[in-house]
Amino acid sequence: MYEFTTSERTVGIAAEYETKALLYLMSYRKDSADIDTFIIDCFNDVTGSDNDLRKLWDVQSKGDKNLSPKLIGKYLVTLFQNFVSNIDFEHYILLVRDIHKDYLHKEKVAFGFDNFDDDRQTRIKNGLKQEYERRNKKAADDIAVDYFLTKVMFYCAKDKKQEFVKKIIKFKSKIHFQDTLLEAIFDEIRNEQAKLKTIDVFGKKISDPQEVLAYKKHLSRTNIETLVVNRFIGMELFNDNTVPFEFMDIIRGLDKEDVKDIIQDCNADIGRTLFNKNNGYAFWYLLEEILTMVKKNPHLDAQQIYAIKPLRIPYTMNEMSVKYLISLIIGGL
Numbered sequence: 001m002y003e004f005t006t007s008e009r010t011v012g013i014a015a016e017y018e019t020k021a022l023l024y025l026m027s028y029r030k031d032s033a034d035i036d037t038f039i040i041d042c043f044n045d046v047t048g049s050d051n052d053l054r055k056l057w058d059v060q061s062k063g064d065k066n067l068s069p070k071l072i073g074k075y076l077v078t079l080f081q082n083f084v085s086n087i088d089f090e091h092y093i094l095l096v097r098d099i100h101k102d103y104l105h106k107e108k109v110a111f112g113f114d115n116f117d118d119d120r121q122t123r124i125k126n127g128l129k130q131e132y133e134r135r136n137k138k139a140a141d142d143i144a145v146d147y148f149l150t151k152v153m154f155y156c157a158k159d160k161k162q163e164f165v166k167k168i169i170k171f172k173s174k175i176h177f178q179d180t181l182l183e184a185i186f187d188e189i190r191n192e193q194a195k196l197k198t199i200d201v202f203g204k205k206i207s208d209p210q211e212v213l214a215y216k217k218h219l220s221r222t223n224i225e226t227l228v229v230n231r232f233i234g235m236e237l238f239n240d241n242t243v244p245f246e247f248m249d250i251i252r253g254l255d256k257e258d259v260k261d262i263i264q265d266c267n268a269d270i271g272r273t274l275f276n277k278n279n280g281y282a283f284w285y286l287l288e289e290i291l292t293m294v295k296k297n298p299h300l301d302a303q304q305i306y307a308i309k310p311l312r313i314p315y316t317m318n319e320m321s322v323k324y325l326i327s328l329i330i331g332g333l
Contacts, residue, residue, distance in 0.1 A: 002087045004042055004201045006078060017063035019190040020157045020164055021046045021095045026221065027055055027167035033277065039218045040196040043087070043129065044078050044112040053209040058082050061095040061157075069103065069120045073127020074097075076152065080128060083148045084119060084141070092152045099156055102189065109156050113149040122258040168228050170177070170284035185231050188222060190206075222275050229274065229287070233332040237274075238267045246302045247326035250320075264321060269321035273314045282314035290329050 025048040029035075035057060037047040050055035062075050072094070079092040101107040103120045116124060119329050132140040135260060162182035165233055196217045230237055243251070243263060251259050273283040279295050289312065300308075302323050314321055 001205045001207050002043075002085055003203065003205045005203075006044075013063040014061075015190055015194060016152065016161065017061040017095065017157060018045045019095065019186065020161075021059040021061040021093075022189070022193060022219070022224075023156060023164040023186075024095060024157060025059060026224065027164070036221050037213075037218050038210055038220075038224075039212055040193055042215070042217055043082055043089075043210050047089075049209065053213070056087070056089045056209060057091040057093065058089045059093045059095055063097050065097060066183040067096060069116075069123035070127035070130075072099070073129075074131040076124070076128045077131040079152060080132060080140070080145065080148050081135075083151070084144055092148070093155055094152060095155045095157050097156070098158060099154065109158065110147075111154055113152060113154075114256070115154075115185035116249055122151075149239060152316045165189075165228065168225065169232075170281045171288040176294060181231070185228055188227060188231070192219060192223070192227070195210075225274060232287070232291070233329045237270060237328070244327035244331045246330045247324055250302065250323055250327070263324070264322040270325060274318040276316060279314065279316075282312075282316070285312055286317075286325070287329075290326050294326070294329050302330060305330070 002226070021031050022040075025035050025038065025046065026032055032256045034050055034055065036051045037049045037053065039047040039049060043056070044058050045061045046059045048059070049055060058079060060075060061120060067075075067315065070180075075096075076094055079094060082089050083092060096172070103117065104111070104115050105117060106115060108115065113121065113327070128149075129145060162179045165182045165185045169189070196219070198217060199217050201215050201217065212218070226237055243259065251262060254262070270283075273279075276282065290305070293308055294300075305326050306319070306323050311322060317325075
């Protein structure tokens with residue numbers, strides 16, 4: 001059995017780095033596309049998982065300005081405790097603000113334990129073992145500690161908040177967005193994360209990672225991508241009860257049931273496109289084209305925008321659903 005024994009209430013800089021940990025898993029890694037679910041404050045600050053919860057990426061995050069080797073070792077303890085637990089984790093990651101370059105053989109953003117010089121390796125290891133003994137009232141197994149340290153990865157989250165949001169957006173060119181908008185999106189994701197931290201699971205036990213979903217302490221990739229798109233276009237996607245004003249002329253003369261069916265079909269097409277793992281860039285490229293055309297031609301309606309030039313319409317959408325998306329964007333902007 002796995003027992004949840006840690007639970008935190010974080011504010012300020014600590015909460016910021018927990019959100020950076022989530023977005024790091026979502027967009028910064030080569031294997032980010034494999035991560036569908038983000039479990040909050042259960043196994044660790046953030047734990048990413050695949051769709052079946054069979055692969056787990058475990059992250060401890062810290063926003064301290066100055067990390068001593070001993071403190072680094074102390075902060076590794078929750079990762080190590082998961083390493084020796086009866087739950088299998090695929091990756092162990094300590095995400096921090098920065099690590100002093102003098103500690104390292106080579107200054108990098110992401111690196112393994114072997115990048116620390118010999119003296120710092122010893123002090124980190126001692127810090128980990130001391131904290132483990134303090135928490136568990138017994139000594140850590142030296143062989144387990146040594147093997148764990150070959151598995152753990154360190155990541156220095158030096159990017160600003162807005163850069164973490166930009167990583168989610170798969171535009172081909174970089175449309176300029178105000179930093180205030182990007183920071184507001186980051187803060188909204190952080191707030192959604194903070195809500196889940198208030199759900200108390202301390203002392204609860206599970207025998208399989210899938211059981212953690214019952215506690216409702218997770219966000220999905222689709223949750224976060226939808227939130228980001230909503231803020232960029234200024235309106236809510238997937239709302240079957242709202243007809244964009246710009247779309248009225250396109251559906252004029254149709255009866256209520258036909259309109260309802262069209263809106264549902266358009267939302268279904270957009271959803272299939274946005275969340276299509278096999279062609280994840282298609283939606284973002286289309287969104288980028290529409291945003292650019294609408295900003296350049298604020299006087300045109302949805303039908304006129306659609307007629308300006310051939311759009312790269314994904315196979316999961318049609319003319320009607322594209323015009324619906326254009327209408328949403330015009331209304332939001």
